[in-house]
Amino acid sequence: MNTFKSILIILCLTFASCGRVEKKGLVKFIVAGNRIERAERFTLVQKNRWTEVKIIDPWQGATGVNQIYYLVKRGSVLPGGVDSSAVIFVPLKKIICMSTTHLAMISALGEEQTIAGVSGTNFIYSPAIIKNVEKGLVVDVGYEANLNKELILKISPDLIMIYGIGSESSGYLGKIKELGIKVIINADYLETDPLSRAEWIKLFGALYCKENLADSLYKSEVDEYTRLKSFIVQKTTNKPKVLLGLPFKDTWYISPGNSFISKLINDAGGDYLWMDTESSISMPFGLENVYLRGLKADYWLNIGSVSSRNEISNVDPRLDDLPCFKNDNLFNNNNRITVNGGNDYWESGSLYPHLLLKDIATILHPELFSDHELIFYKKIN
Amino acid sequence: MKTVKQNELSVDPDSGRKVRLIFSGLLLLVVIFLILDIFLGSVSIKPLDVIRAIFTNSHGDFETIILKFRLPKAITALTVGVALSLSGLQMQTVFRNPMAGPDVLGISSGASLGVAFVILGFSSNVTPESLNGLGNWILVTASWVGAGAVMLLIMIISSRVKDIMTILILGIMLSAGISAVVTIMQYFSNETMLKAYVIWTMGSLGNLTVSQLNVLLISVSAGIILSLFSSKMLNALLLGENYAGSIGLNVKFARAVIFASTSIMAGSVTAFCGPIGFIGIAVPHIVRILFKTSDHKVLIPGTILMGGVVMLFSDIVSQLPGSESVLPVNAVTSLIGIPVVIWVILRNRKYTGSF
Numbered sequence: 001m002n003t004f005k006s007i008l009i010i011l012c013l014t015f016a017s018c019g020r021v022e023k024k025g026l027v028k029f030i031v032a033g034n035r036i037e038r039a040e041r042f043t044l045v046q047k048n049r050w051t052e053v054k055i056i057d058p059w060q061g062a063t064g065v066n067q068i069y070y071l072v073k074r075g076s077v078l079p080g081g082v083d084s085s086a087v088i089f090v091p092l093k094k095i096i097c098m099s100t101t102h103l104a105m106i107s108a109l110g111e112e113q114t115i116a117g118v119s120g121t122n123f124i125y126s127p128a129i130i131k132n133v134e135k136g137l138v139v140d141v142g143y144e145a146n147l148n149k150e151l152i153l154k155i156s157p158d159l160i161m162i163y164g165i166g167s168e169s170s171g172y173l174g175k176i177k178e179l180g181i182k183v184i185i186n187a188d189y190l191e192t193d194p195l196s197r198a199e200w201i202k203l204f205g206a207l208y209c210k211e212n213l214a215d216s217l218y219k220s221e222v223d224e225y226t227r228l229k230s231f232i233v234q235k236t237t238n239k240p241k242v243l244l245g246l247p248f249k250d251t252w253y254i255s256p257g258n259s260f261i262s263k264l265i266n267d268a269g270g271d272y273l274w275m276d277t278e279s280s281i282s283m284p285f286g287l288e289n290v291y292l293r294g295l296k297a298d299y300w301l302n303i304g305s306v307s308s309r310n311e312i313s314n315v316d317p318r319l320d321d322l323p324c325f326k327n328d329n330l331f332n333n334n335n336r337i338t339v340n341g342g343n344d345y346w347e348s349g350s351l352y353p354h355l356l357l358k359d360i361a362t363i364l365h366p367e368l369f370s371d372h373e374l375i376f377y378k379k380i381n
Numbered sequence: 382m383k384t385v386k387q388n389e390l391s392v393d394p395d396s397g398r399k400v401r402l403i404f405s406g407l408l409l410l411v412v413i414f415l416i417l418d419i420f421l422g423s424v425s426i427k428p429l430d431v432i433r434a435i436f437t438n439s440h441g442d443f444e445t446i447i448l449k450f451r452l453p454k455a456i457t458a459l460t461v462g463v464a465l466s467l468s469g470l471q472m473q474t475v476f477r478n479p480m481a482g483p484d485v486l487g488i489s490s491g492a493s494l495g496v497a498f499v500i501l502g503f504s505s506n507v508t509p510e511s512l513n514g515l516g517n518w519i520l521v522t523a524s525w526v527g528a529g530a531v532m533l534l535i536m537i538i539s540s541r542v543k544d545i546m547t548i549l550i551l552g553i554m555l556s557a558g559i560s561a562v563v564t565i566m567q568y569f570s571n572e573t574m575l576k577a578y579v580i581w582t583m584g585s586l587g588n589l590t591v592s593q594l595n596v597l598l599i600s601v602s603a604g605i606i607l608s609l610f611s612s613k614m615l616n617a618l619l620l621g622e623n624y625a626g627s628i629g630l631n632v633k634f635a636r637a638v639i640f641a642s643t644s645i646m647a648g649s650v651t652a653f654c655g656p657i658g659f660i661g662i663a664v665p666h667i668v669r670i671l672f673k674t675s676d677h678k679v680l681i682p683g684t685i686l687m688g689g690v691v692m693l694f695s696d697i698v699s700q701l702p703g704s705e706s707v708l709p710v711n712a713v714t715s716l717i718g719i720p721v722v723i724w725v726i727l728r729n730r731k732y733t734g735s736f
Binding site for chain 2: 045146247249251283284285286287288289291292295315317318321
């Protein structure tokens with residue numbers, strides 16, 4: 001019995017230390033000449049002959065990790081005294097993207113012809129880029145550790161854009177860098193504020209020497225989002241309660257209150273049921289716990305990948321008893337998907353947060369935008 | 382050697398009272414842990430509210446939690462503990478191997494392969510969510526077939542190769558081979574399916590619908606009845622197959638009965654709850670140590686009770702009472718079972734005597 005007790009104690013300690021990761025918030029460095037307003041994960045500084053990009057804590061759980069890149073105009077002299085592997089020649093002519101979420105920002109700048117390779121072409125939503133895949137202009141370069149290095153070498157891109165990976169993937173990265181190919185980490189998905197995430201278009205602006213276009217796209221997004229937000233605040237009094245996600249077996253991963261989606265719900269005049277939680281990752285909660293709170297929910301959003309009420313019942317028939325299920329208030333973010341599973345919510349959703357906001361506000365307050373047709377969301381019947 | 386063992390098997394009248402005492406103690410523990418499992422969970426509910434929820438028809442939120450979540454989960458935990466421990470005991474005897482258990486000899490791996498074919502093998506337009514409904518029946522059957530196939534293979538090998546270590550190593554190789562196949566399937570499957578499969582491998586007791594629970598109860602009951610009938614056969618097999626044959630036991634028939642009950646029990650548990658490790662191997666050892674006997678007339682009921690106790694305890698721990706989070710139950714059973722197994726290995730020299 002003593003062994004059992006000590007195990008129990010160890011388990012409790014482990015849980016206490018890692019169950020609720022208190023994110024202290026990144027210390028925002030004031031960098032002279034930084035052109036970034038909101039985003040916390042990168043800075044962009046215009047120097048005399050180049051642009052300095054700093055990606056801050058580029059993967060989940062990273063602290064004090066800074067990746068610095070120097071964007072140098074083609075034909076210019078290399079900056080002296082810097083690591084040449086961190087020098088990226090701009091404007092880019094060929095890029096490989098490890099995530100489909102970067103495609104929308106490149107397309108928005110009118111540079112989709114530069115995309116030469118994507119990891120997981122099946123998950124692309126953009127019809128224009130899918131057409132390029134069919135023509136063979138965009139190839140699938142494989143996944144993470146099983147990246148097709150020979151293919152990448154053959155494409156010989158100016159840059160490979162990767163996303164939040166920890167030290168475990170440094171192996172394959174090292175190999176690519178050894179081949180002389182430039183790699184940049186994009187940490188936009190770690191931004192918890194919708195507008196911060198949209199601001200990453202400025203990185204692409206710098207990479208394609210289209211800073212002005214990127215700035216104006218970002219600015220109009222900020223204006224539109226802020227306008228909608230204050231309109232919603234003025235016109236609404238009640239705050240419908242919102243439940244998110246779907247359980248896996250008896251565990252329900254809950255997005256914390258400081259996440260991208262919870263901020264959207266809050267701005268859209270909703271009351272996310274776990275707004276009081278704070279964590280940098282989804283939290284595994286017990287099903288009965290979530291269920292109990294879920295009984296209060298008026299609306300249920302982002303319900304896994306389901307498209308029908310039946311699929312929810314199949315996951316767990318007990319979910320049928322939730323009032324939001326009975327009242328038919330189910331909406332999922334898979335309105336724009338391809339047969340292969342590409343979902344535009346993940347592709348252009350992060351570039352146009354005001355559209356996400358408008359969708360969610362329309363769901364929670366149908367009277368607000370009576371003429372708005374849902375774009376990313378659809379009602380689950 | 383054989384005479385010593387026969388002495389061990391004969392019931393000593395003095396120890397009869399002691400055995401009864403341990404049995405009543407275990408029974409009490411089962412009841413206590415069953416009640417605790419219903420009272421403790423990730424939602425804190427006052428004991429009075431729990432009692433009210435069970436005995437009155439209030440239709441409150443707590444009643445839903447107790448009756449729809451905790452009660453089925455507690456019953457599942459009890460059933461799973463019994464089924465895995467009992468199949469572990471039977472395998473240890475049939476293979477005459479202290480390290481045998483559903484998860485060690487590849488039975489669980491076989492069931493996993495069946496499940497992997499169902500979860501990962503379907504085309505991408507079948508979502509794992511939709512498989513949870515009708516697919517549960519496919520899941521169980523696939524799991525049975527997988528568990529049965531591996532069990533059959535191990536049986537065939539063990540009828541030709543007598544050495545325990547060789548069989549054990551072959552079992553480990555078989556598991557490794559199966560997990561390699563599963564790895565390949567994981568590599569080619571999409572993220573949602575992958576996540577569904579990974580979560581399944583972590584084990585879960587709280588997701589069974591009433592109809593699934595019924596299937597589990599029926600199949601495990603069948604397994605228990607078969608093993609209660611086979612206690613004599615198991616005792617005889619413990620003395621070696623040649624000896625068992627010489628006292629008039631139909632070895633092939635005995636093996637088939639034990640084979641069937643083990644596959645049914647381990648297979649259905651694995652299908653519904655995932656591969657739950659180390660219960661099957663650890664519990665029989667705890668029971669042998671507790672009762673100091675190798676008589677299956679004592680071991681089988683003892684294993685049934687102890688299996689229930691250990692699994693209920695694991696479930697309570699995995700719920701981390703009072704906190705919102707939960708742990709995968711498989712991690713808890715492993716942490717409890719592994720020390721027992723290590724201990725058995727360390728005193729193995731003394732222990733081989735029982736086989």
